[in-house]
Amino acid sequence: MRWIWIDRIEEFRSREYARSVxxxxxxxEHLHDHFPGYPVMxxxxxxxxxxxxxxxxxxxxxxxxxxxxxxxxxxxxxxxxALPGDQITYEVRLKELRPEGAVVxxxxxxxxxxxxxxxxxxxxxxAQKAAAIVGNRYSNFRQDMLDMIRISQTTSTASNSExxxxx
Amino acid sequence: MPTxxxxxxxxxxxxxxxxxxxxxxxxxxxxxTGDLGAESIDFLDIVFRLEKAFNIKIPxxxxxxxxxxxxxxxxxxxxxxxEGAEELKRRMPWAADHIxxxxxxxxxFTVDMIVSFIESKLNQMAASQN
Numbered sequence: 001m002r003w004i005w006i007d008r009i010e011e012f013r014s015r016e017y018a019r020s021v022x023x024x025x026x027x028x029e030h031l032h033d034h035f036p037g038y039p040v041m042x043x044x045x046x047x048x049x050x051x052x053x054x055x056x057x058x059x060x061x062x063x064x065x066x067x068x069x070x071x072x073x074x075x076x077x078x079x080x081x082a083l084p085g086d087q088i089t090y091e092v093r094l095k096e097l098r099p100e101g102a103v104v105x106x107x108x109x110x111x112x113x114x115x116x117x118x119x120x121x122x123x124x125x126x127a128q129k130a131a132a133i134v135g136n137r138y139s140n141f142r143q144d145m146l147d148m149i150r151i152s153q154t155t156s157t158a159s160n161s162e163x164x165x166x167x
Numbered sequence: 168m169p170t171x172x173x174x175x176x177x178x179x180x181x182x183x184x185x186x187x188x189x190x191x192x193x194x195x196x197x198x199x200t201g202d203l204g205a206e207s208i209d210f211l212d213i214v215f216r217l218e219k220a221f222n223i224k225i226p227x228x229x230x231x232x233x234x235x236x237x238x239x240x241x242x243x244x245x246x247x248x249x250e251g252a253e254e255l256k257r258r259m260p261w262a263a264d265h266i267x268x269x270x271x272x273x274x275x276f277t278v279d280m281i282v283s284f285i286e287s288k289l290n291q292m293a294a295s296q297n
Binding site: 071072074096098099100101103121123 | 184185208209211212215227
């Protein structure tokens, strides 16, 4: 399994805003344990989806040169559950950006229903330091994310009359 | 220019939000790491919040010169060496009274030190505007 918790980027405005979606499905093994007879998406993975959407926003600002690490959830509130069949929309706005770190604010929704709100602090490491600490896992994850962006560009063009803005 | 007390109150609010602690825990003498449980990533968060609260720019390493603390020449067994104390006094003149050889790193950064830093920063800005 790949550690990708967003299925597609729907809108991307560099250094400003990103919107992505995640489809919750019973094919995800963990839902059968969380919880038996009542599958709900773990809130930690909702946060991960927000962080991946935000991480792309932060990483893109520096040309994906380094490693963006979820460092801290300074604020998070969960309001509701995401169930199999739901499509979650993650919306993230960049609040602060510096070479050593960044802050984003985001929401997760299913339709109009608010699932979660969070403020996330990221640390940024240069590529050399990142490779020394996490080795191949860093370059593999980075490649998965870059592939996901490319797939998003293709699939949004295929399914929408107008392609998602990936400025 | 805000008074020292006004600066303290804003710093206190900032730390309550960033570290999720009670206001009464954030005394002037409280240490960020030892008393308030701050970890290294919190320093970045605190810098972001102080910039916003006081409408100032805090360049990397100005308030928390963490790269000094990573240098074995300056820190041994979690304590400042003589050389480390000298280096930090040079880098952080607003905290010179507090910094000494043998000071435990977890006791290095205090709430009052942030207040002094902000005060010196605001003074500098006021001076450069005149």
